[in-house]
Amino acid sequence: MPGSEFVMDTEVPVGVALRGGTLAFGDKVIFESLDLDIPAGRTTCLLGPSGVGKSSLLRMIAGISPEAAANRLVSSDGGAIEGRIAYMDQRDLLLPWLSVLDNVSLGARLRGAAPDRQRAQALLAKVGLAGESKSLPAALSGGMRQRAALARTLMEDRAIVLMDEPFSSLDALTRLRLQDLAAGLLAGRTVLLVTHDPLEALRLGHRILVMRGSPARIASVLEPDGLPPRPADDPNLHGLAAAILAELAG
Amino acid sequence: MTNKMQSITRGLVSFAILIAAWQALVWGTGVEFFILPGPWLVLHSLIANLELVGRHAAITLLEIVLGLLCGCGLGMVNAISLSWFPKVRRWLLPLLVVAQAIPVFALAPVLVLWLGYGLASKVMMASLIIFFPVTTAFLDGLRRTEPGWLDLARTMTAGQAGSGRWAALRHIRIPAALPALASGLRVAAAVAPIGAVVGEWVGSSAGLGYLMLHANGRMQIDLLFAALFVLAAMAVTIFFSIDWLLRRLLPWQPDSLPNE
Known part of the structure; x- marks a missing residue:
């Protein structure tokens, strides 16, 4: 699995x-x-x-x-x-000004902690977005955006x-x-x-x-x-x- | 040809047409040079008085830049505090709406009376007319944050000691409001020169506004037009620099109009 x-x-x-x-x-x-x-x-x-x-x-x-x-x-x-609790919505709720990687590690940013970029990268690879970590959400398709949202949800652990x-x-x-x-x-x-x-x-x-x-x-x-x-x-x-x-x- | 070159060419062509129309008007109507001097005469006067015009232009530019910094800074701080403190908002917002209806130009004589003939009254004048559009545009942006983003932030900071609201403001509300703030800043860039020049007209001993009045009084209409030309060039440059900078800083803000 x-x-x-x-x-x-x-x-x-x-x-x-x-x-x-x-x-x-x-x-x-x-x-x-x-x-x-x-x-x-x-x-x-x-x-x-x-x-x-x-x-x-x-x-x-x-x-x-x-x-x-x-x-x-x-x-x-x-x-x-x-x-x-981690929450995932029907809409991806990605922040349009942050890269995919920064979106995935948004939780740490909000809590004033240093984001674990390696873990974020690994999760992005898991959802098939390894090459998109620097992209802005607007550059992704609907399915890719929702996968990024899934990675963000998992990142919260x-x-x-x-x-x-x-x-x-x-x-x-x-x-x-x-x-x-x-x-x-x-x-x-x-x-x-x-x-x-x-x-x-x-x-x-x-x-x-x-x-x-x-x-x-x-x-x-x-x-x-x-x-x-x-x-x-x-x-x-x-x-x-x-x-x-x-x-x-x- | 690239898009950039095309738009520069278009700008130059429009400018040339404008100058040609001006010259045609002067030739066609035979108007006296002390009513409307031709472009050649104005250029000649500009070159002859370059040092004088430059000195006054520097002062006006300083007033505009200081006014922009003060007005935009105060407007931004004000918008953030209005969005952060509901009590302040309830008391201050109606006051602001009323204050906005006061024609700020009418305050110019009072400002000169209080702050003197120097830089301060002009900077204050420019700040005042910038302050309102920046505050309202930014506050509007701060109020329209996508609720889903804030919900998400709340689940992420739940159980954290107190910092959630501040974190949401800093990382979500403010960045999300930047495109709205940018609209306010564009308006500010467009009106700041008006504030500075009106201040100079009411009472001053330096600046392009002063130079224009002075030249007008001495029938140096070519100098008046030269000062006006420099003022217009300055205002246009300031506006497009700020517009360019804002576009560079907010690349994620989509422009839904077809490419121009």
């Missing part, structure tokens, strides 16, 4: 549990008394129709949702969750990785390749991946949660056979995907 030497450099896998999560925008209740378990060292995919509140839930766990200060998040080892539809803006082929790459590089970390694509969830998730309704709740939990990344041409996956789509539509 590519990238296995990057697995868990410093941290032991840690799980996250949300108990009685509540989120409302004004009078509109997105979810209330929501319980969610994200097991340590595994990839949990959160599926749901658009607007159901899955991104809001992810942002709440990431600590970047100002509406949701009072929610209870607990880690499986009892430690603080703050500072142990956090135990918990939260991903908000990270591949949804890419074309089908690039998406499949990046799914494989991410699955390899993220193996062993605690990952919560929000997606609206059942097949993506089925390929990448040890565990798949379907979020539905208003206020939203976790309607079903699925643990497909085999280990991710599951092959895209697996007929079982397509059967399951059709079933999930039917559930989402219903």
Whole structure:
């Protein structure tokens, strides 16, 4: 598996549990008394129709949702969750004035630490951008930019990785390749991946949660056979995907 | 031919057409030389008075440069403090908007009264008219940071002692606002000479504005035009130098207009 030497450099896998999560925008209740378990060292995919509140839930766990200060998040080892999360958005969020290498080591820069350029270079090589470290983001294609964003996420070396539809803006082929790459590089970390694509969830998730309704709740939990990344041409996956789509539509 | 050479050629051609039109106007209308001297006469006067015009031009240039430095510096500091302290913003921003509506030129006599006939009143005048466009342009940029970048920064600095907001300002908000600041600086470069010359007109003993008034009073219209010509050349040079510098410094800022 590519990238296995990057697995868990410093941290032991840690799980996250949300108990009685509540989120409302004004009078509109997105979810209330929501319980969610994200097991340590595994990839949990959160599926749901658009607007159901899955991104809001992810942002709440990431600590970047100002509406949701009072929610209870607990880690499986009892430690603080703050500072142990890396976040990857649907948009690459690369800073246009920094080179790819400087973007990848943005975290250290923001924390006032010296960036580990060698590690950043090695990660860029892992995501296939070894020759682009000096380029500005504008010179890269959409897929390359998202790979740089993945390298930046991994550079943070956090135990918990939260991903908000990270591949949804890419074309089908690039998406499949990046799914494989991410699955390899993220193996062993605690990952919560929000997606609206059942097949993506089925390929990448040890565990798949379907979020539905208003206020939203976790309607079903699925643990497909085999280990991710599951092959895209697996007929079982397509059967399951059709079933999930039917559930989402219903 | 390269793009650069083409644009230089275009500039020279436009300049030549302008001079030719000027000469044609003088010949065609038979206007008196003390109303509109021809380009040849002005050039002659410029060469004859090179030392005089040069001395006054140096003073005006100094006023413009000092005014640019003070006005831009103060405007930038002001924009950053307005964006950093919400309380300052709430109190000061409405005041700034009102102050901007005051015609700064009307303050020129007061500035000369307070700061005297020397350099200070002109630098102050130029600073004042630069200060507002720089502040508003930069503040506008500082307020429009992509929220996703700030969210990302927050996850990266979470759990760190206190430094997150400052780090986000320094590494994200300010660099992201630089293109907006650049627009403010271009405006500043264009209006700084106006400030300096208006200051000189109201009361001074040196500078191109002073020289122009002085020459006008003595019917040395060719000298007046020579000073005006130098002032215009100076203003254009300052503007294009700053524009060139800003383009060099912000290569990541895409220019969406077709190449000119």
